[in-house]
Structure formats: C-alpha cells, structure tokens
Amino acid sequence: MKIGIIGLPQSGKTTIFNAAAGRTEAVGDYSKASHRAIVKVPDERLEKLAALVSPRKTTYAEIDYLDIAAFSGKGKESDASALDIPDDLRYAETLMVVIDCFSSDCKPERDFNLFNDELILADQVIIERNLDKRERTAKLTGEQEAVHEAEVLRKCLTALENAQALASAGLDDEAKNMLRKYSFLSLKPLLVVLNISETELGKEKSWLDRFAGYAISGQREFVAICGKIEMELAALGPEDRKVFLAELGIARPAMELLIQKSYALLGLISFFTVGEPEARAWTIRAGVNARKAAGAVHTDMERGFIRAEVITYDDFITYGSTPACKEAGKYRVEGKEYIVADGDIFLFRFNI
Ligand SMILES: Nc1nc2c(ncn2[C@@H]2O[C@H](COP(=O)(O)OP(=O)(O)OP(=O)(O)O)[C@@H](O)[C@H]2O)c(=O)[nH]1
Numbered sequence: 001m002k003i004g005i006i007g008l009p010q011s012g013k014t015t016i017f018n019a020a021a022g023r024t025e026a027v028g029d030y031s032k033a034s035h036r037a038i039v040k041v042p043d044e045r046l047e048k049l050a051a052l053v054s055p056r057k058t059t060y061a062e063i064d065y066l067d068i069a070a071f072s073g074k075g076k077e078s079d080a081s082a083l084d085i086p087d088d089l090r091y092a093e094t095l096m097v098v099i100d101c102f103s104s105d106c107k108p109e110r111d112f113n114l115f116n117d118e119l120i121l122a123d124q125v126i127i128e129r130n131l132d133k134r135e136r137t138a139k140l141t142g143e144q145e146a147v148h149e150a151e152v153l154r155k156c157l158t159a160l161e162n163a164q165a166l167a168s169a170g171l172d173d174e175a176k177n178m179l180r181k182y183s184f185l186s187l188k189p190l191l192v193v194l195n196i197s198e199t200e201l202g203k204e205k206s207w208l209d210r211f212a213g214y215a216i217s218g219q220r221e222f223v224a225i226c227g228k229i230e231m232e233l234a235a236l237g238p239e240d241r242k243v244f245l246a247e248l249g250i251a252r253p254a255m256e257l258l259i260q261k262s263y264a265l266l267g268l269i270s271f272f273t274v275g276e277p278e279a280r281a282w283t284i285r286a287g288v289n290a291r292k293a294a295g296a297v298h299t300d301m302e303r304g305f306i307r308a309e310v311i312t313y314d315d316f317i318t319y320g321s322t323p324a325c326k327e328a329g330k331y332r333v334e335g336k337e338y339i340v341a342d343g344d345i346f347l348f349r350f351n352i
C-alpha cells in the first residue's frame with residue numbers, strides 16, 4: 001500500500017516520515033526534499049504462524065511511504081496549475097496530511113482549510129483540462145459512456161467550485177470507478193496527523209475532540225501524535241523503545257499507530273498463505289471474495305481459480321499444522337464467492 005505524506009511547508013512531514021519509517025532524514029532545513037521508504041507491516045499473527053511452520057522465508061505486508069512537498073500553503077490564492085503533484089502521489093491509496101499543532105503560533109484549523117483548498121484546486125485544474133474535450137466527444141459521438149463521463153465530470157466540477165472535496169460529493173461506486181483514471185486527490189481517503197508538541201503529550205484526546213467536526217467516517221480520520229518524540233523513538237532499538245514508551249505514557253508508537261489507522265481508514269484486512277517455502281501476509285479490502293483474494297497473490301490464480309482451502313487463524317494456532325486441522329475437521333473448502341475473513345489462511349487451487 002502506498003501512503004503519500006503531504007502537508008504545508010514546515011508542518012513536520014519529514015519528521016513524521018522518519019517516525020513512521022524509522023529513518024533519519026534531515027528535518028527543519030526548509031529543503032522540501034522528497035523521500036521514500038518501504039516498511040514492513042508488523043504482524044504478530046504472521047510471526048506466530050511462522051514459529052509453527054518454520055518456513056524458509058517470512059514475508060510481511062509492506063507500506064510504501066512517500067514524503068512529498070507539493071503544497072504551498074496559499075490555499076485558494078495559489079496558482080493550482082503550478083502545484084507540483086508528482087505521479088507517485090497520484091498513485092497513493094491514502095494521503096496522510098500533517099498539520100502543524102506544535103509551533104507556538106500554530107493555527108491548525110486555518111492550515112487544514114488552506115491545505116484542503118489546494119487539494120480541491122489541484123483536482124479542479126485536472127477537470128478543467130479535460131472537460132471541454134470530453135463534452136465535445138460526447139456531443140460528437142453521442143456514445144452513452146462518453147456522455148455519462150462528461151456528466152460526472154461536470155458534477156465533480158460543481159462540487160469543487162463549491163469548495164467540496166470529491167470524497168463528500170455523493171459519487172456512487174460506479175462513478176468512482178470511472179473516475180479512477182484521473183487519480184483525483186480529494187477523492188482519496190485522508191488520514192490527518194495532528195502533529196502536537198512535546199508539552200501536549202497526554203492531551204491527544206482533547207486535540208482529537210477539537211477536530212471531531214472535520215472527520216468523515218471512512219473518508220477522513222484524525223490521529224494526534226508528537227512527531228519529534230516519535231521520530232526519536234523510532235530511531236531506538238525495540239527494547240529501549242519499550243522503556244521510553246512506558247515512561248512517556250504512549251500506548252502505541254506512531255510507527256504502528258499510523259499503519260493501524262490507515263488499515264482501518266481503508267477497511268483493510270489480512271489473510272495468510274503458509275507453507276514450507278514461505279509464510280506470507282497479504283492485504284486486501286474487507287468484503288472481497290476468495291477469487292479476488294487469489295488475484296492479490298497472482299493474476300493466474302484469479303483467472304484459473306478452482307477453489308480455496310481455508311483454515312481460520314485461531315484453528316491453525318490451536319492445532320498447530322494443516323494436517324492436524326484437517327484431522328480435527330477445521331479444514332474447509334470454499335468457492336469463489338466466499339467472502340474472506342480477517343486472518344484466513346488460504347491454499348488456492350487453480351488451473352491455467
Ligand atoms: N517541537 C516540535 N517541533 C517539531 C515537531 N515536528 C516537527 N517539528 C519541527 O518543525 C520543523 C520542520 O520539520 P520538517 O519535518 O522538516 O517539516 P517538513 O514539513 O518536512 O518541511 P518541508 O519539507 O521543508 O516543507 C523542524 O525544525 C522540526 O524539528 C514536533 O512534534 N514538535
């Protein structure tokens with residue numbers, strides 16, 4: 001999964017990137033430098049499965065963090081066409097926006113609104129670049145698809161002109177699917193990181209309450225962390241980290257919290273494949289069927305899907321192996337429409 005870390009200049013993007021990825025890139029140098037890191041998603045369940053089957057290789061799910069300085073902080077006044085939005089950011093599934101809540105003169109609500117305006121402007125520019133051509137094609141060909149696309153784009157433009165993010169423009173799934181090729185930023189789920197100061201540790205709840213009115217369930221969620229401290233924690237070894245976390249009263253390090261929140265925001269779940277060569281965690285959206293899940297492993301498995309053989313995580317841990325689960329009657333055969341449950345262990349049968 002790709003997560004783009006964005007926000008206004010000097011909001012602490014690189015600090016949060018370091019905290020999330022355990023890196024030590026320079027912060028506070030006004031460099032607006034971009035960074036990228038791939039991190040393993042910590043996964044206790046995968047570790048327990050690996051301990052049981054001793055595979056040659058254990059492969060964690062991965063998150064690809066991009067730290068990108070693309071926003072000016074001028075909000076509506078900015079020349080949106082000059083905004084430098086790299087393709088990498090367009091391909092991100094989630095945007096993590098960092099808000100300065102640590103400076104003595106911070107104005108987080110204003111900053112969030114400025115940022116949101118720029119997000120909306122960036123999408124508006126894309127539509128303005130495309131709408132004329134689409135409407136002309138629609139008129140010329142009269143093709144139903146083209147007409148529909150032009151209509152949806154027009155509806156989006158109206159929403160954006162009214163300062164509304166596309167995420168809250170009431171688009172149905174079919175419209176969202178059609179719009180996928182435009183990679184609109186304001187349609188992406190947003191995890192807002194309130195970057196609080198060291199002195200505000202312990203008051204995360206009141207920061208979250210302050211922004212409760214901005215949250216949109218499943219679209220825009222908030223988390224409050226102190227980037228500076230988390231960055232220092234992330235640079236420590238696991239043992240030292242535990243000691244400091246306890247001393248600071250932090251329940252979960254940002255490294256884990258940000259992943260957990262992103263998974264929840266996107267409605268992601270994990271399934272596992274477990275064998276002697278490799279034990280591996282896979283990430284998919286909740287509600288996906290077995291055939292689609294097979295496709296996450298390999299497109300051939302989706303195309304030639306025959307059936308899925310399934311053991312639940314708890315059963316595998318209880319009985320300790322696939323043969324033991326079979327003997328205990330805990331081995332199921334499911335068809336392509338079976339909806340994957342979090343923690344399912346699969347063996348996909350397919351033919352090509
Ligand atoms: N006190 C305090 N300072 C912070 C915190 N997070 C970031 N800073 C400071 O804010 C400044 C900017 O941090 P960066 O992480 O470089 O910000 P940025 O958004 O990456 O900046 P650009 O990439 O240049 O736009 C640095 O001096 C950081 O030390 C925090 O949680 N507490």
Ligand SMILES: [Mg+2]
Pocket residue numbers: 013014015031032033069
């Ligand atoms: Mg930076």
